[in-house]
Amino acid sequence: MSPSRSQRPVVICMIEDDEGHARLIEKNVRRAGVNNEIRHFTDGTSALAYLTSEEVAGNGPMLILLDLNLPDMTGIDILTILKNDERLKRAPVVVLTTTDDKVEIQRCYDLGCNVYITKPVDYDTFATAIRQLGLFLSVMQVPDA
Amino acid sequence: MPSGVSDASAEITPETGRVERSEITLLILGFAALVAVGAASVWLVDRAADFNLQAARTLETGRQTMQALAVAKDAETGQRGFLLTDDEKYLLPYNRALGEVDGVLKKLGELLPPEGEQRTDYEALKTAVTEKLAELKQTVELQRAGRKAEALAVVETDRGRLAMRDIRNVAIRMEERENKAFADRSSSAATASNSLLFVVVLGLLIAAVLAFFAQVIVRRQTRTLSAAQKQLESANTGLEAAVVERTGDLIRANEEIQRFAYIVSHDLRAPLVNVMGFTSELDASRAVLKDQFDAFKKRDPGLVTEDARLAVEEDLPEAIGFIRTSTAKMDRLINAILKLSREGRRVVTPESVSIKDLAEGIARTVHQQALAADAEIVVEPETPPLVTDRLAIEQVFQNLIENAVKYLDRSRPGRVVVRGKRRGAMVDYFIEDNGRGIDAKDHERVFELFRRAGAQDQPGDGLGLAFVRASVRRLGGTISLTSEPGRGSTFLLTFPAAYRPQAESAAS
Numbered sequence: 001m002s003p004s005r006s007q008r009p010v011v012i013c014m015i016e017d018d019e020g021h022a023r024l025i026e027k028n029v030r031r032a033g034v035n036n037e038i039r040h041f042t043d044g045t046s047a048l049a050y051l052t053s054e055e056v057a058g059n060g061p062m063l064i065l066l067d068l069n070l071p072d073m074t075g076i077d078i079l080t081i082l083k084n085d086e087r088l089k090r091a092p093v094v095v096l097t098t099t100d101d102k103v104e105i106q107r108c109y110d111l112g113c114n115v116y117i118t119k120p121v122d123y124d125t126f127a128t129a130i131r132q133l134g135l136f137l138s139v140m141q142v143p144d145a
Numbered sequence: 146m147p148s149g150v151s152d153a154s155a156e157i158t159p160e161t162g163r164v165e166r167s168e169i170t171l172l173i174l175g176f177a178a179l180v181a182v183g184a185a186s187v188w189l190v191d192r193a194a195d196f197n198l199q200a201a202r203t204l205e206t207g208r209q210t211m212q213a214l215a216v217a218k219d220a221e222t223g224q225r226g227f228l229l230t231d232d233e234k235y236l237l238p239y240n241r242a243l244g245e246v247d248g249v250l251k252k253l254g255e256l257l258p259p260e261g262e263q264r265t266d267y268e269a270l271k272t273a274v275t276e277k278l279a280e281l282k283q284t285v286e287l288q289r290a291g292r293k294a295e296a297l298a299v300v301e302t303d304r305g306r307l308a309m310r311d312i313r314n315v316a317i318r319m320e321e322r323e324n325k326a327f328a329d330r331s332s333s334a335a336t337a338s339n340s341l342l343f344v345v346v347l348g349l350l351i352a353a354v355l356a357f358f359a360q361v362i363v364r365r366q367t368r369t370l371s372a373a374q375k376q377l378e379s380a381n382t383g384l385e386a387a388v389v390e391r392t393g394d395l396i397r398a399n400e401e402i403q404r405f406a407y408i409v410s411h412d413l414r415a416p417l418v419n420v421m422g423f424t425s426e427l428d429a430s431r432a433v434l435k436d437q438f439d440a441f442k443k444r445d446p447g448l449v450t451e452d453a454r455l456a457v458e459e460d461l462p463e464a465i466g467f468i469r470t471s472t473a474k475m476d477r478l479i480n481a482i483l484k485l486s487r488e489g490r491r492v493v494t495p496e497s498v499s500i501k502d503l504a505e506g507i508a509r510t511v512h513q514q515a516l517a518a519d520a521e522i523v524v525e526p527e528t529p530p531l532v533t534d535r536l537a538i539e540q541v542f543q544n545l546i547e548n549a550v551k552y553l554d555r556s557r558p559g560r561v562v563v564r565g566k567r568r569g570a571m572v573d574y575f576i577e578d579n580g581r582g583i584d585a586k587d588h589e590r591v592f593e594l595f596r597r598a599g600a601q602d603q604p605g606d607g608l609g610l611a612f613v614r615a616s617v618r619r620l621g622g623t624i625s626l627t628s629e630p631g632r633g634s635t636f637l638l639t640f641p642a643a644y645r646p647q648a649e650s651a652a653s
Contacts (some may be wrong), residue, residue, distance in 0.1 A: 020416075020418070020419030021419065021422075069411070106525075121476050
């Protein structure tokens, strides 16, 4: 992830309304050795405002961690907007949420989500899953925005 | 709508009842009249036949009376001729009359009543005829003996003439009486037949009136019936609509509850992740501190206070341990609610399931537990199959059989029997055990979520039976329990032999 062709580091945009979850995710991603910048948003509106801003447009590659249960809109709405955006549609989206409903999972993949991960309630499993995600992030290629 | 139904029925019943009673009374009266008319006409016809018979008898009596007179006259004619001519051939009428006289008199005697005026006259006639014939015989015999003068002398005594006069008088009197009687009888026969005619016409009239009324009644009844039927139909339609509406309400309420359970359990999960996560973080931090603490202690034990040692070595691990077990339990409970709500949302896919094979398969999976409890699991070979959702029914039997093995009484060899019986469109399944049993007051409670009964010496969260009941209801069945503490329990499952998607189809 870090050796991007344009030499610009990938920014991880985390949209997660639960501060605790966000902190736990960040801790475990860091433990996997991922040191990229993580921008955290607790609601969909501010996250979309950031993602569609001029600042981001010239800011290089982007990876989005998305929770489905948000206070102002659903993650599905955000996913739909992202995948219909000319510039953002190639940014990989990792849905990381508590919902393990089959229909919901299918819908996310249909809308173009790249990875769907259910947050395990058991913390050890949770930590392992996030660390593995971090390892995954560290090797994946992200296209320039 | 149901109020409309009861109103309609209350409206119909008493009125129809009253109408029916009066109409039935009317009809009964009409039929009674008809029967009376019939009886009267039978009686009248009988009487007319009687009149005719008597009239015929009267005519015959008159005829025979005249015949008696004629016979007497013939005999006299013959005698006169013989006396005048002395020629035997003139005696022919006399001889013939002699031959007939007894028969005629006998017949007349039979026709007449044994006593009374008629009999007196008859006796007189008979005497006169006998007297006349005696006189005739005397003269005829004298003439034959050649004593013509003596014969004529007998004739001149007027004995024969007087006898003849008596015969004529009596006969005429008798004939007149018979004629009169005949006239009387004819007139009463005419009256009788007139009355018969009248009665028959009356009967016809009554029958016509009856037919008219019967027709009116039948029409009215038909009208009332069809009106009632219409009301019933509309009531039924209303009832169906009401049922559909209520079913819809229930389904919506049920869906709401399931959605609620789903959302609640999901939303409860999120903070739980934090509690568990940060507890682990806390524990990790504690481990770091503990290492540091141990290092300090090793270097300079005097630096470490007793309170600090207790906090690091006992209080913190204990607190973290309790948080962990509680959150783990909470997680199980939330998962149970989630599972229940998910089971309610799951689409039922009916297929033919051999409950016998299924139960035997489950028995194999709990074989080890059964061995440990010195128990056997018997699946009766004639356990009937079922058309239902395989996964759901398997979970139901799995829970019940596992429970039966889990709660056996260790003081005696265990025995779990699975059997079933088809009952019309339904199938009953029994899961019987000789285990510890369930107290009667807990028979409902054991089916409730998170509730358990009896000695709490086995692990469990009180989920199994709640889940079983939810699944059984989902499959259109019912579950009930009979049990006696210390003797064993029997769970009775009743399912339709083939699963019918009831609520969903009614709603859509």
